Amino acid sequence: xxxxxxxxxxxxxxxxxxxxxxxxxxxxxxxxxxxxxxxxxxxxxxxxxxxxxxxxxxxxxxxxxxxxxxxxxxxxxxxxxxxxxxxxxxxxxxxxxxxxxxxxxxxxxxxxxxxxxxxxxxxxxxxxxxxxxxxxxxxxxxxxxxxxxxxxxxxxxxxxxxxxxxxxxxxxxxxxxxxxxxxxxxxxxxxxxxxxxxxxxxxxxxxxxxxxxxxxxxxxxxxxxxxxxxxxxxx
Amino acid sequence: xxxxxxxxxxxxxxxxxxxxxxxxxxxxxxxxxxxxxxxxxxxxxxxxxxxxxxxxxxxxxxxxxxxxxxxxxxxxxxxxxxxxxxxxxxxxxxxxxxxxxxxxxxxxxxxxxxxxxxxxxxxxxxxxxxxxxxxxxxxxxxxxxxxxxxxxxxxxxxxxxxxxxxxxxxxxxxxxxxxxxxxxxxxxxxxxxxxxxxxxxxxxxxxxxxxxxxxxxxxxxxxxxxxxxxxxxxx
Numbered sequence: 472x473x474x475x476x477x478x479x480x481x482x483x484x485x486x487x488x489x490x491x492x493x494x495x496x497x498x499x500x501x502x503x504x505x506x507x508x509x510x511x512x513x514x515x516x517x518x519x520x521x522x523x524x525x526x527x528x529x530x531x532x533x534x535x536x537x538x539x540x541x542x543x544x545x546x547x548x549x550x551x552x553x554x555x556x557x558x559x560x561x562x563x564x565x566x567x568x569x570x571x572x573x574x575x576x577x578x579x580x581x582x583x584x585x586x587x588x589x590x591x592x593x594x595x596x597x598x599x600x601x602x603x604x605x606x607x608x609x610x611x612x613x614x615x616x617x618x619x620x621x622x623x624x625x626x627x628x629x630x631x632x633x634x635x636x637x638x639x640x641x642x643x644x645x646x647x648x649x650x651x652x653x654x655x656x657x658x659x660x661x662x663x664x665x666x667x668x669x670x671x672x673x674x675x676x677x678x679x680x681x682x683x684x685x686x687x688x689x690x691x692x693x694x695x696x697x698x699x700x701x702x703x704x705x706x
Numbered sequence: 707x708x709x710x711x712x713x714x715x716x717x718x719x720x721x722x723x724x725x726x727x728x729x730x731x732x733x734x735x736x737x738x739x740x741x742x743x744x745x746x747x748x749x750x751x752x753x754x755x756x757x758x759x760x761x762x763x764x765x766x767x768x769x770x771x772x773x774x775x776x777x778x779x780x781x782x783x784x785x786x787x788x789x790x791x792x793x794x795x796x797x798x799x800x801x802x803x804x805x806x807x808x809x810x811x812x813x814x815x816x817x818x819x820x821x822x823x824x825x826x827x828x829x830x831x832x833x834x835x836x837x838x839x840x841x842x843x844x845x846x847x848x849x850x851x852x853x854x855x856x857x858x859x860x861x862x863x864x865x866x867x868x869x870x871x872x873x874x875x876x877x878x879x880x881x882x883x884x885x886x887x888x889x890x891x892x893x894x895x896x897x898x899x900x901x902x903x904x905x906x907x908x909x910x911x912x913x914x915x916x917x918x919x920x921x922x923x924x925x926x927x928x929x930x931x932x933x934x935x936x937x938x939x940x941x
Contacts, residue, residue: 516886607878608883611883632875648843655846
């Protein structure tokens, strides 16, 4: 029994933070008065408190209170007691390092598997997969492992970007990078475009949002999946 | 005493592999008949032999023979005996993992510090810095450490990209990522645009190529450095 909303991005171009998700979040966190926020990914290096304040403003629009995990002396207890949990984006290497150093990876997996409503955006979505190996982030700190929550049986590439045919840049495309991953790993990778999310409700996983997603499996051609696709059997 | 050519990219848009560098490479490897090629980064997942054959074609244009490191039973001896060394691009996580698993990181540092002519492109340039933490690559394998050769006292961001003001993508810009790095690290980072390289000759380091480079230092505003800038004192 799970209750997860795993989004590619917190923000779509031209809108305010989380705005495009608010109608879904109102339902998703229907039974929560207060949501526990995990601010460890620190986008742009802002502090835990700055990040928490920023997030609280958006959640106020749907009458939810936000408490930052950094405010608790015992983060394990805080996670166990949370009515709902949100992990925001930023740097995935930093987020994963912090989850390990606060020894909350296992507890977070347990509460998510037993139904605590969860929202992840960007780095907070990457950690839902089996490993963080399809992040786009820079390795600014060295985590003790790349293994993550594994509350879905595949990996996420957030902010998925199609190749730009007019580009003169010689760096790898996202597709090339994911193909390199599949030379060494067999975990399927779902490229979630900005504006898409996964809804994991009980035992059913569905692609939501306006766009299609791109699925990469080792040794197979990538596939476009229409919004609404049932991904329950993907592994 | 060092003799390094540290390039942002192997290839500039619209040209063949290494073409823009061949005039510099002819001089750089003047005294070498054979160059040892380190193919470990495997761009796009190609095999060591495929990669070596591809590189050999370009070096034939300046009458140099290429031998792949994978062809030797004892890679440590091969590096010690090399007349010149080239490490090609691909995935930096894979390259660094392989350098550690073949226990050649120390030997490679030693020969580079004692003057063996070296060419690095992309991932092969990232490893010249103190750490690989400013790579743009995906963490497709878990290396035992992010520490690299340290033959220059700062880090390289290869394929440096300026922010695109018309972009609607909400992922981090390169500058944002490097600033996040500086929240946790004090190593200067040189953003090398495609077509730029560093020339390290004896104790002098100079920016070469047609373009300026962008220097990031912790707590300072980024600076544009014109080609020809002396970077000997950067650390």
